[in-house]
Amino acid sequence: MTHDDLVGQTALVTGGGGGFGQAIGLRLAAAGASIAVVDRDKDAAQAASDAIRSAGGSAEVFATDLTDADAVRDTVQSVVARFGSLDIAVNNAGIGGEMTPLADYPLDAWHQVIDVNLNSVFYCLRAELEAMLAAGDGGSIINTASIMSTVAMPTISAYVASKHAVLGLTRAAAVEYGPHGIRVNAVGPSFSRVGFTAEKIADDDQWAAMAAQHPLGRTASPADIADTVAYLASPASAFTTGQLLLVDGGYTAL
């Protein structure tokens, strides 16, 4: 992939102020795309946008709660109005939610995880597909799934269910919109010490134990994820759609 194959394109990145989102925005900007940094945390989004601009890229902040379907549609329309197109969308915002065995999992915690990790991805897909279909130039959409789209772990049933569902939604969108030249894929990170994961797991020994569960001997870095998103966004993956690309250091191969 050449460094400039996204020149002239617009990329929307949700959760753009978070650990992965910041790295994804910087990586896509380095490849030439203008970045719409979408996040409910306005300060984090601003910091990500500032970092992109400092590196010589173009970025704008869109402070949005993605669990509000109307706000999502307004945001996508604002992005198109501001930049003139929507070519790439990375639906990356997510939360970990409560860690409790399934039989005791609180209803409100369940609904919160499903709302942010699944419903918001549906709202984003709807609005992004509408914009891409109207422009008629195709597009590439990448949903941030997880190793938890294919395997499970105790105490995070809502998260596991939401990420399995994101894979289903990815495939559903891919088969419906492939004929319009719109590709829809998912990236599946393993554990990375950023954002809500770093907050929930604070112990160095636990991170060392998790690293040892990866054949490559470490956990994921935001750059690992950003590079894969850039590949899925670019023409280098032109014949790939409906796929989950795991970026897991071999975790799920063990």
Ligand SMILES: NC(=O)c1ccc[n+]([C@@H]2O[C@H](COP(=O)([O-])OP(=O)(O)OC[C@H]3O[C@@H](n4cnc5c(N)ncnc54)[C@H](O)[C@@H]3O)[C@@H](O)[C@H]2O)c1
């Ligand atoms: N870090 C990991 O170990 C890991 C592993 C696999 C998958 N993931 C996935 O990667 C994605 C990014 O996570 P991260 O690790 O960068 O975490 P993070 O907490 O750093 O980033 C998540 C971002 O999403 C934003 N967000 C949350 N709810 C929102 C809402 N309702 N509206 C708008 N923005 C909202 C947050 O403000 C935050 O900036 C998530 O989908 C997560 O499930 C993370």
